[in-house]
Amino acid sequence: MKSAKLPREFYTRPNVLTVARDLLGKLLVVPAANGQRVSGMIVEVEAYRGPEDRASHAYGGRRTQRTETMYGLGGVAYVYFVYGMYYQFNVVSNVADIPHAILMRALQPVEGIELMRERRHKHPDHNLTNGPGKLCIALGIDRTLNNADLSGDRVWLEEYQSVSPRRIAKGPRIGIDYAEEWIYKPWRFWIRDNSYVSRRS
DNA sequence: TGTCCGATTGGT
DNA sequence: CCAATCGGACAG
Numbered sequence: 001m002k003s004a005k006l007p008r009e010f011y012t013r014p015n016v017l018t019v020a021r022d023l024l025g026k027l028l029v030v031p032a033a034n035g036q037r038v039s040g041m042i043v044e045v046e047a048y049r050g051p052e053d054r055a056s057h058a059y060g061g062r063r064t065q066r067t068e069t070m071y072g073l074g075g076v077a078y079v080y081f082v083y084g085m086y087y088q089f090n091v092v093s094n095v096a097d098i099p100h101a102i103l104m105r106a107l108q109p110v111e112g113i114e115l116m117r118e119r120r121h122k123h124p125d126h127n128l129t130n131g132p133g134k135l136c137i138a139l140g141i142d143r144t145l146n147n148a149d150l151s152g153d154r155v156w157l158e159e160y161q162s163v164s165p166r167r168i169a170k171g172p173r174i175g176i177d178y179a180e181e182w183i184y185k186p187w188r189f190w191i192r193d194n195s196y197v198s199r200r201s
Numbered sequence: 202t203g204t205c206c207g208a209t210t211g212g213t
Numbered sequence: 214c215c216a217a218t219c220g221g222a223c224a225g
Contacts, residue, residue: 046208055208057221066221083209084218090208103208133209175208 003027003158005151011074011093016100019074019093020047021168021189023102027110027160028089030139031153038115038139040107040129041160044190044197046173048090050099055179058099069147070099077155079136079146086133089141091150091157105174105188106130108196109138110160131198167192174198 006026013019029039050058050070057067057080069078070092078090078101094100107129109116116128116138129135136142141155148154169192172184190197 048208057208062222064222080208081220082207084207084220086209088208101208105208131209173208178207 003160005156005158008073008075008151011091011150012095013074014094014098016047016049016093016102017187019091019100020045020102020187021165023091023104023157024168024189024191025161025163027158028104028107028135028139028155029111029158030141030145030155032112032115032140036112036115038112039110040135040139041110042104042106042157043108043194044104044106044188046103046105046189047187048101048103049187050101053179053185054182055173055176055185056099056101058101063099067099070101071097072147074100075150077145077148077150079141079143079148081143082133087136087142088132089136089139089145103132104135105132106190106196106198107135107138108194126195130196163191 023042026042027039048056050056051061058070073096074093076092078092089104090101120128129138150156170186170189173188
């Protein structure tokens with residue numbers, strides 16, 4: 001079957017948890033410099049629901065140079081830099097001025113695996129894209145892709161595999177110990193038993 | 202401008 | 214368990 005980029009309407013839906021779950025099984029594609037497709041199936045995500053979500057960068061309506069991307073119309077990439085060395089790739093959802101976003105936490109490599117191995121030097125295949133920082137390295141994602149339109153040709157998502165609700169697991173998000181009561185929201189979703197899901201908690 | 206700290210990772 | 218490593222947010 002022919003793959004098509006997900007339509008704008010996929011991203012602009014109001015419930016960020018629904019959009020997050022629906023991202024599982026989709027293909028994230030980032031062409032390399034030579035045009036070669038490098039891609040992975042999304043197997044783990046986390047939803048961030050600003051402004052009420054204490055874990056979100058947009059908590060309390062915080063609107064700065066960094067968070068501005070999340071206030072745009074759904075269907076763009078929100079890429080930011082953390083811990084002095086890693087990028088994180090998010091998909092912005094909902095309509096303009098509602099700062100919802102979904103973090104890609106893990107992928108299952110699909111295309112361009114040789115290039116991923118080079119970029120993730122010395123790591124075995126199961127460790128190429130099983131974490132939010134790792135998948136950005138493997139796919140060559142950096143801050144130049146911040147605010148990139150997902151209907152454009154620099155980065156996009158496609159239909160790939162359908163995932164039945166039975167196969168979707170959920171639990172608390174990772175690495176947000178500062179988020180008070182929002183720590184416990186089960187807004188992390190992953191494909192059950194998939195060996196590329198990130199391990200840490 | 203100064204301080205604090207992070208939506209992580211890899212090595213001890 | 215902990216260091217690496219530096220930009221963002223915010224106080225002053």
